[in-house]
Amino acid sequence: MSISYGAYAGKVLKIDLTSQTVSDYPVGDEDLKLFLGGKILAARILNDFIKGPLDPLGEENVMVVSSGPLNATGCPSSSRFNVSAVSPLTGLLTSSNCGGSFGCTLKRAGIDALVITGKSPYWVYIDIDADGVKFKDAESLRGKGTSETQEAIGGKGSKLVIGPAGEHLVRYACAVSDERAAGRGGIGAVMGSKNLKAVVVTGRKNPAVYDAEKLRKIKAKWTKRLKSHPLTGEQLPRLGTAALIASMQQKRLLATKNFTDGRFSGYASISGEELAEKFLVRNKGCISCPIRCARVVEVDGKPVKGPEVEIMGLMGANILNDDLGQIIKWNYEMDELGMDTISASGTIAFAMELNEKGMWDSGLEFGKTDNISDVLKEIAFRSSERGDKLAQGSRKLSEEFGGEDFCIQVKGMELSAYEPRGAVGQGLGYSVANRGGCHLNAGYEVVVEGLGLTINPYTVHGKAEIAVMFQNLMEAVSAGGNCLFTTYAFFPFFLFKRPNSMLSKTVNKALPYLGGPLHVINKYPHLAHIHLTSMLPHTKALSAATGMKITMGDLMRIGARGFNLERTINARLGISAKDDKLPKRLTDCEQVPGDPRTKVPQAKLKKNFYFARGWDSDGMVKPKTAKYYSIDALDDIGARPVSGAEHVVVK
């Protein structure tokens, strides 16, 4: 097997920590054509290893770090890489996307992906450079925060590290590259369970692309489009994702008091505008990103990464806190400790409600903020009984103390800050997403249900079909190595610049009723044998970079293949329709008392979704669906013959 497509480095390395050996993992052209890269290629590789339920913190769990073909090509917003494994939080496949430099440098080191197996007998970090792979003692790095670890390792390489939370197996610990996190699903704990403190890679040579001149022209037009779009050219650079807080408030989408409400009286104090006016030092972007949505703020006089909308909602409205300064500080602390801000915040809010209801006295109370920093440290180091329990995540807490109906998680993963009773399509997405209660893997339908477009947020019409389409597109765009914000340019300018125009209102009214046509395109993506160059240049960029012929239909098909493969793997891990469910608070209780529209009609939405996906009534991928997407008879890549030079392990 070999890789001949452009833009790929041409090599996937398998690193076994138990034996400290390195070998080629013989991924070939056909795999890349079908699974592209990133999270989808990772799912393809993990398909070889996951045969049934396994201990996510056991030696048998396998971690895949994968780049996308557009990493290190200079395409706009194309530095995103992926880390996948079985999640300690959900017990299911998780894929965690990160904007740090690691993915690009991995490609420059001549490697497309790392398959990390086994468990080191002592704390190590892996150091990969032109000389080979080194396993270095990491004992001196133990206990260090994520930035401190990166500084201590030093050198010019890109790092992927864990903090104390990962070392102590906090089920929602993250891995960090530069200051960006592979946040969701507990990847940090997987690394910790392998005694792997960090992976360092050094490389300087960009991979050759198929048609450099063509790609150069595409990149120029693409960058221009992103810079001129109202969202990616103005809103995100100026206000960041936090711009959404005010809109979320108005649309009843701002999760408040552990999702008992969608509006928070103190929202103005935790808004993106407040962040920009009082705290913003400057904005910042990932490598090759013209959008630059990241915020730089100061904590104790030091410039650090600012908060995103999710933590501003979840550590603000959701715990009845209107002190943005505190949120900024906690965000920094969680990044340093190495834990996912969404799951940590959701778990804390659930503990607050347990305490309020007299079910578990943790000392955590809604509106009380003076003990949060201490609690975060206790979680990361598991240094108290309280911290130890919170480190397990909200689902484990509910198994011990009750409160399942108001434990705001799906499949063990805590929901993001979007209250789904104000956008039922987003509620559907949360309930069926492969990695659990993740707003992005859900399809992020809320963006058309009030945060951008304004289709009817309460109707079931078209919601399943829109969710499927968005999920597929986002899977594929992510697999290519792009930031999902590049898909915003898909929406025509006038919808954002002229929201009160008759045309905008007509589009918003009509979209839910286009479920039929969307269903046909979703089901037969090969019919979309077109490019939408100005709206989604990804297809042309991927074609020019790799030499593959990728149309819109191909892109959607790759995305659908990824989503269905992830579901197939999750089915092996024990998932079925019974697990695709929101907590009862969101499906049985009206957000606005007396307004029956304001709860998620889950049964109807799920039925529509399974039909749209080609799944059976138990949520299983039907054989003919699997066959259509060529995932019905996948071989074991690892069992293929390996050719090529042996790898140097430097002791």
Added chain:
Amino acid sequence: MVTVEFFGLYRLNYHMKSIEVEASTVKELFQKIYEVNPFYTVKELKHSIVIVNDVNFNDLKKYRTPLKDGDRVLIMSPASGG
């Protein structure tokens, strides 16, 4: 008096967080805002997201939406998603 709060890029660009004005309709309100801060042109305001007492003015009578003393109006720059 009607309380008007600004969000989004308008607020950052024109440095106005909130004002109180007297106006009997949204149309009149736009004119009053322009008189207070000429950066806010009526044309631009017409393309903004306008929320009157928690309801989008498109779901009311748009520019003819009546206003009374104590009403709260939110004006957001149009690209409010993300």
